[in-house]
Amino acid sequence: MYLPSSPMSFTRFTNANWDTDGTMHIWDAWNRADYTVYADYTPRFADEFGYQAPPAWSTLVGAVHDEKLEPFGDQMLVHQKASGGNYKLARGMRGHITPGDLNDVSFGGVVHGTPKDGEHSWLIPTDDWADIEDWHWATQLQQAQAMRFGVEHMRSLEPVNAGALIWQLNDDWPVVSWAAVDFNGHRKPVWYASRDFFAARLTTIQPRTSEEYRATHSWEDVKTDTDHLELIVLNDTREPWTGSWTVERRTLAGDVLATQRIDDVTIDVVDHCGFPLNEDVAQLGDAANELIVATPSDNAFPRVIFNGAEIIDQRLAAPADAFSATAEHTADGVELTVTAREYVRDLFCMVDKVDPDAHVEEGMVSLLPGESVALHITTDYTGDPADFAAANVLRTANDLKR
16 A cells, blocks of 8 residues: 555645554653653554664764763764753653653752753753763663563554554664664664564564453543453464463562463464453552563574563662573673673663674563573684673663662
8 A cells, every 4th residue: 555645644634644544753751751651552553663872882872972971961962963962861860760750850869950052950960970881881772672661562452553663773883773773783672672572473562452442441532441460472473372371479589479370372373362361460569570481382483571660660679689690602792691690671782882893682681580591792802702691791670770
């Protein structure tokens, strides 16, 4: 089908960007709202939306030479072409990675007033990102989180939703941008996350509204609240699947608090199913210390981990306590093995910090206690392979708990 414009409604004399008709662009999540606003939409086809992050570290420092390097440096802002882009990055992390609320002018309980030329303390206390590498990782992680949240919500609405296109794939200039692949070809964390949330077989846990609740809580032109969680299983392949699921409520240390079995599940070709979670599994007693983990009976579908709290609120163990890492040279590079002692959230190796030409196959991996993952790094680096496990190279959400 050819569309002469985008966004576009298929009905004459209606809003071209309605989520109920035709294609739409969703930019309030970047420009003026928290990314959780994606859940307010039921798009038929979301054909443009995105979230910013800086490029890989080697690309950033190769183009930006501010002394000192910081988010609002002169050269940094030259490489930021969105209006107020780095303010929006800071604002968007509120309540997710940094303290505060996106919609107020206070930060960490202190009111800083409105912004003035050259002043950004209303968004970031001067010592909030004392380590520019933490800012770099936090903003990259936030981009991945935002896109994961939005696309998983949209795909869970199939067949009402028929597709989602992220802006954008790559850059033609070293810049802080919406791209998943930077100017030098380095894949940002959002690229690895998108490989998972755009996979042909997807599992996600989403809030839903029961018909019983809807019958007594619906009002005209008002979005009805949700009253339970569901395990949504989507199969966009041409092969049906039969199996079962085990859903557990666990502590971050791995203790199982409640279990639900979902047996005799059959997912047809290009099909989806939703399975309401039992209250003892879905109701978190201590959200900061609990997860919901859904595991299939085989590896045809991915396991899903539902975090009970945002990073800022979650009681994540420090990296030194959460995992150990070993590395060894291989024929084509380095194999880095990470073993979790506690819950490890969103593991990512910034291999370009060691070798700007390196490439890693795996990324944005979360591990439960006792689990291991091998990261396969293609590189000609002949130095100590443990350099890829350095604290500023092997990053996790656990790093950002301050």
